[in-house]
Amino acid sequence: MTAPIIKVKRLAYVRVSAPDLDQAEKFLDKFGLKVAVRLGDTIYLRGCDPYPPCYVLSQGVSGVTAIAFEADDIGDLEKIAALDGSSAIEALDGPAGGQVVRLKDPMGMQVEIVYGQTSLEAVEGAVPHRFNMDGERRREGELPAGQRGPSHVKRLGHLVLESADPRSVYHWYHEHFGLKKADEVHLPEGDAVMIFSSLDRGREFVDHHVVGFQFAVDEGTRVQHMAFEVGNLDDLMGGHEHLKRERYKHVWGIGRHRLGGQIFDYWANPWGVIHEHWTDTDLVNEDHVPSDTLPGEFEDYWGPAPSPRFLVSRWNLKAVRNLLRLFRASKSV
Numbered sequence: 659m660t661a662p663i664i665k666v667k668r669l670a671y672v673r674v675s676a677p678d679l680d681q682a683e684k685f686l687d688k689f690g691l692k693v694a695v696r697l698g699d700t701i702y703l704r705g706c707d708p709y710p711p712c713y714v715l716s717q718g719v720s721g722v723t724a725i726a727f728e729a730d731d732i733g734d735l736e737k738i739a740a741l742d743g744s745s746a747i748e749a750l751d752g753p754a755g756g757q758v759v760r761l762k763d764p765m766g767m768q769v770e771i772v773y774g775q776t777s778l779e780a781v782e783g784a785v786p787h788r789f790n791m792d793g794e795r796r797r798e799g800e801l802p803a804g805q806r807g808p809s810h811v812k813r814l815g816h817l818v819l820e821s822a823d824p825r826s827v828y829h830w831y832h833e834h835f836g837l838k839k840a841d842e843v844h845l846p847e848g849d850a851v852m853i854f855s856s857l858d859r860g861r862e863f864v865d866h867h868v869v870g871f872q873f874a875v876d877e878g879t880r881v882q883h884m885a886f887e888v889g890n891l892d893d894l895m896g897g898h899e900h901l902k903r904e905r906y907k908h909v910w911g912i913g914r915h916r917l918g919g920q921i922f923d924y925w926a927n928p929w930g931v932i933h934e935h936w937t938d939t940d941l942v943n944e945d946h947v948p949s950d951t952l953p954g955e956f957e958d959y960w961g962p963a964p965s966p967r968f969l970v971s972r973w974n975l976k977a978v979r980n981l982l983r984l985f986r987a988s989k990s991v
């Protein structure tokens with residue numbers, strides 16, 4: 659594998675379009691994102707952490723239209739801009755300024771590499787909660803301080819790209835942006851089912867995965883879900899009850915993943931686009947040794963099995979055939 663052209667620093671934002679902006683904004687409000695600014699017909703939403711907006715919402719056909727990473731310096735943008743098919747370096751839209759270069763990944767997804775955005779002021783997040791557990795008393799004389807309402811989203815943490823050939827898409831992201839395999843699940847014959855990748859920041863500990871490259875059983879291409887860190891377990895559970903009361907569609911959870919280690923809870927917006935709340939992910943650095951497993955070799959630490967809606971983004975004959983293939987592989991373990 660060749661050396662990466664650059665090594666990105668952070669997943670910066672997603673651009674999402676929805677047919678009805680009011681309905682989309684209402685869902686995101688109940689999910690726990692906050693409007694940073696509206697510029698024309700575009701709404702820039704943020705988490706509580708002091709990052710620039712992580713969710714850029716505009717009107718259109720439902721789906722994710724672009725994903726963005728932050729680069730370390732302007733030199734990295736110049737390296738990407740020099741590639742065939744890349745845009746020139748341009749001014750970035752939105753309230754945080756900065757510059758951007760755009761290119762297409764092998765799935766046809768627009769990828770934006772940004773630099774020079776200004777931070778925002780942090781806003782108040784979830785109240786920290788100490789547990790009297792594991793034989794230790796950390797909450798002596800303190801009452802739980804959580805309030806009913808949406809979770810407090812801190813930041814965008816990761817997303818999953820679905821395609822018919824996740825291994826070659828992963829290689830492209832590795833070669834261009836330095837994303838590094840964290841763990842892999844594959845069929846006995848070698849075809850990848852899921853490749854988790856993390857940022858490559860050397861000794862610095864980073865989230866177990868920033869992008870997951872998943873086999874799409876319908877053999878389509880899309881962002882299968884995007885995932886946002888919330889304050890803590892009570893904040894996640896409170897947000898779950900809030901979305902349930904608001905009658906949004908629950909997709910999968912609550913559980914703790916084996917690969918990644920995070921406590922997860924998946925919800926769909928009114929058009930079926932999956933948004934994850936998570937807390938307490940595994941953190942890895944250059945010492946992490948990726949695992950190689952077959953489907954069915956591992957189970958989540960706890961929680962329900964994946965729902966059909968999570969496994970299948972769109973039903974077609976290929977989805978049925980590939981599900982059977984995955985099922986047989988998991989039973990052979």
Ligand SMILES: [Fe+2]
Nearest residue numbers: 816883885934
């Ligand atoms: Fe996820």
